[in-house]
Amino acid sequence: MLFEVEGLRVAFPDRSRNKLFGAPPMIEVLHGVDLAVGSGESVAIVGESGSGKSTLARALLRLNEPSGGVIRFEGRDITHLAESGLRPLRRKMQIIFQDSQSALNPRLSVGAILAEPSICNGLVRNAREARERVMELLDLVGLSPDFYDRFAHQLSGGQRQRVGIGRALALDPSVIVADEIVSGLDVSVQAQILRLLDDLRRSRGLALVLISHDLSVVRATCERVVVLRQGAVVEAGPTADVFADPRNAYTRRLLRAIPLPVVDPEWIHRVQLDEDAEAA
Ligand SMILES: Nc1ncnc2c1ncn2[C@@H]1O[C@H](COP(=O)(O)OP(=O)(O)O)[C@@H](O)[C@H]1O
Numbered sequence: 284m285l286f287e288v289e290g291l292r293v294a295f296p297d298r299s300r301n302k303l304f305g306a307p308p309m310i311e312v313l314h315g316v317d318l319a320v321g322s323g324e325s326v327a328i329v330g331e332s333g334s335g336k337s338t339l340a341r342a343l344l345r346l347n348e349p350s351g352g353v354i355r356f357e358g359r360d361i362t363h364l365a366e367s368g369l370r371p372l373r374r375k376m377q378i379i380f381q382d383s384q385s386a387l388n389p390r391l392s393v394g395a396i397l398a399e400p401s402i403c404n405g406l407v408r409n410a411r412e413a414r415e416r417v418m419e420l421l422d423l424v425g426l427s428p429d430f431y432d433r434f435a436h437q438l439s440g441g442q443r444q445r446v447g448i449g450r451a452l453a454l455d456p457s458v459i460v461a462d463e464i465v466s467g468l469d470v471s472v473q474a475q476i477l478r479l480l481d482d483l484r485r486s487r488g489l490a491l492v493l494i495s496h497d498l499s500v501v502r503a504t505c506e507r508v509v510v511l512r513q514g515a516v517v518e519a520g521p522t523a524d525v526f527a528d529p530r531n532a533y534t535r536r537l538l539r540a541i542p543l544p545v546v547d548p549e550w551i552h553r554v555q556l557d558e559d560a561e562a563a
């Protein structure tokens with residue numbers, strides 16, 4: 284198992300009730316969540332806004348510290364591991380966020396953004412190797428070499444997400460956590476990005492944790508789905524089973540919220556890749 288999460292609890296200080304002295308009271312946001320992600324597996328985390336999806340994603344990667352429960356990564360308990368202990372693990376677990384505009388440094392070229400992780404981690408010895416690595420990454424995410432010199436503001440939303448994915452791949456991670464990364468993109472561009480992630484997962488043995496409030500996104504991409512409601516798991520299982528026979532009323536409600544009456548689970552494989560249309 285890549286990730287094993289048992290009884291995970293996360294709490295934040297309640298700023299609305301700030302006390303003059305002492306620590307503010309805590310509000311619990313995740314109330315004992317169980318989750319398992321096998322290596323090379325694709326798992327979706329779905330739920331309405333505010334259900335705790337991003338908090339769970341950040342906890343998995345130990346970007347916040349749990350107040351209870353256990354997180355194991357590759358069999359090792361990382362629940363309270365200090366930053367120095369986490370550092371060597373960080374390159375194996377990468378996260379990509381929705382807001383690709385602000386996630387990419389506007390002052391750096393795509394080439395510099397993609398070179399940075401390899402340079403910082405000493406994976407390349409000189410400028411030539413860094414450039415070669417960037418060209419490999421551009422190719423992996425389906426961007427032509429002339430993207431090397433472009434800047435984030437010159438890219439479409441889909442292209443920015445490709446750069447984000449390329450940067451996440453730079454350190455050859457064993458898992459990518461993608462938090463709402465196709466929200467706000469056109470449906471055909473969504474399909475291209477999801478298919479890219481799925482192809483990368485299969486070809487590189489990468490695990491994918493895909494977070495979305497949109498079940499049609501999840502259905503096309505993930506093998507298993509975990510449904511979160513108010514910080515607790517209300518349903519979990521193989522995606523096809525959950526979609527065919529949702530046991531929980533909340534899951535049925537989420538399914539009814541899908542804008543299309545019938546969602547074709549194969550839709551990502553049908554949409555034609557059309558980079559030019561996207562760039563236009
Ligand atoms: N850093 C934080 N401090 C305080 N409350 C937070 C913090 N992050 C998230 N929350 C609260 O936790 C709950 C779940 O948020 P989040 O995990 O972002 O949900 P989702 O990603 O499903 O929309 C929300 O009520 C949110 O206000």
Ligand SMILES: [Mg+2]
Binds near residue numbers: 336337463
């Ligand atoms: Mg979120």
